[in-house]
Amino acid sequence: VAVDEEECPSLVDASTLQQTQLIQRLTHVCRYDRLERPIEYNNTAQPVKRLPIVVKTRIYVYFLQNLNSDLLQFKMHALLQLSFQDKRLAYKDFKRYDNILGQKHLSERLWLPHIFFSNERESSILGTDEKDVLTSLSPEGNVIISTRMQATLYCWMNFKKFPFDQQFCSTILESWMYNTSDLVLQWEDHVPISFDPEMRLTEYNMVNFSFNSSTVVSNNENLRHGAFVGNYSSLSFTVNLKREIGFYLLDYYVPSMMIVAISWVSFWLQADASPPRIMLGTSTMLSFITLSSSQSKNLPKVSYIKVSEVWFLGCTLFIFGSLVEFAFVNTIWRRKENIELKKVNSKYIIKSTLTPRPSRRQMGQGTALTNESRARSCSSLDNIVSSTESVRNGNGKVNQGFDNYLTVHPNLPIIRTECADTVSICSERTSNDHIVDMDKEKEKKDTPPTFTTMTPQEIAMWIDRRSRLLFPAMFLAFNVLYWTFVYVL
Helix, strand or coil, rough: CCHHHHCCCCCCCCHHHHHHHHHHHHHCCCCCCCCCCCEEEEEECCCEEEEEEEEEEEEEEECCCCCEEECEEEEEEEEEEEEECCCHHHHHHHHHHHHHHCCCCCCCCCCCEEEEEECCEEECCCCCEEEEEEEEEECCCEEEEEEEEEEEEEECCCCCCCCCCEEEEEEEEEEEECCCCEEEEEEECCCCEEECCCCCCCCCCEEEEEEEEEEEEEEECCCCCCCCCEEEEEECCCEEEECCCCHHHHHHHHHHHHHHHHHHHHCCCCCHHHHHHHHHCCCCCCCCHHHHHHHHCCCCCCCCCCHHHHHHHHHHHHHHHHCCCCHHHHHHHHCCEEEEEECCHHHHHHHHHHCCCCCCHHHHHHHHHHHHHHHHHHHHHHHHHHHHHHHHHHCCCEEEHHHHHHHHCCCEEECCCCCEEEEEEECCCCCCCCEEEEHHHHHCCCCCCCCCEEEEHHHHHHHHHHHHHHHHHHHHHHHHHHHHHCCCC
């Protein structure tokens, strides 16, 4: 009997034992196997069925670090509390009613569920010499394991609306060793997730959080749990983090608006002032590119277009447009010839600037050539008229050689023309002659329109004046569309 007592210590005097002695006897190898999970049976069903152990879970978050957008991860300091019942450790029947508390050395003598973070990058238990692990054992055999730990967790992020985005980051716990037939994870019924009231985030604001439970399937294709195949219990909670935009408004959007507005100062400079206008345009462009690159250097290189990139492209186009406008008006300023406009409005100024009409002096040279041709026609007509007069004699009779023609046309019309230079009458006729003035009839039909002449310098200044209003109006419309998309869509 003495040998048996040494091999399996008695619990008869358990009420007088110290807590350490009580734990040593309760967890002696003859009574307790820490490699075997607590076993319960459903005695109400036939045949008797072995039930899985239920592990209640609670998490208290001390600290939540801002998301690392570049590495798609976040860091969390939390208290993970697991509770379950192991009736092999109950000592209430030995008239012991106080709880037994211990640290890591106590938990090393007990069976513990193997729980892990499935989306962890790195995790460790907080503490120095003695790790921050608290173990509590009640007289009914209820075991509570509380562990203070830090974990770096993976979080997939969507940056399409950056910096007006919301991120949903989850913390996922799974059973590593036991499938659902042996172990089931459940959230505590009362306040399973809680946060430190003093917890603050600098860049994000936690809108809300949610939690749920699920089952993870592990098979030959999805080896989430090594070589073990089956269904595994899983718990998760997700925090909804909304990015605070105050920093980006003051450090990115407002300065970029000011840089774009500075590029419009060139519209108040004279069109031939090339050095200041070029320096102003290039310096604003480089400043804006530097400002934008500083904001996006901490973001991952994604393939889709972000909202911040739409703003970057829009502002870049406005700054580039001011440079193009300078090149355009400077080219017009250096022209030597005036430009004739049918009307002084935007349509005709732009059209005449892009496709200039020939000057009136050039048109006059073309008219002189036409007058020379007309003079030749006048001489030919004089010859015809002389030939016609030779047909008549002094008494108005017609020569016999032209009797047939004159019989059909008794009164031949005489064409009256004016020479281009002398404006003299080439032939005179009596009152009985039929005279047709061809030039006057043509002038009535082809009266040339009146033109207004503008110098290239006037046109360049006119374009600058219109640009002072057009560019701000277009930038205002761009802002309306952009902010409507951000906050409404």
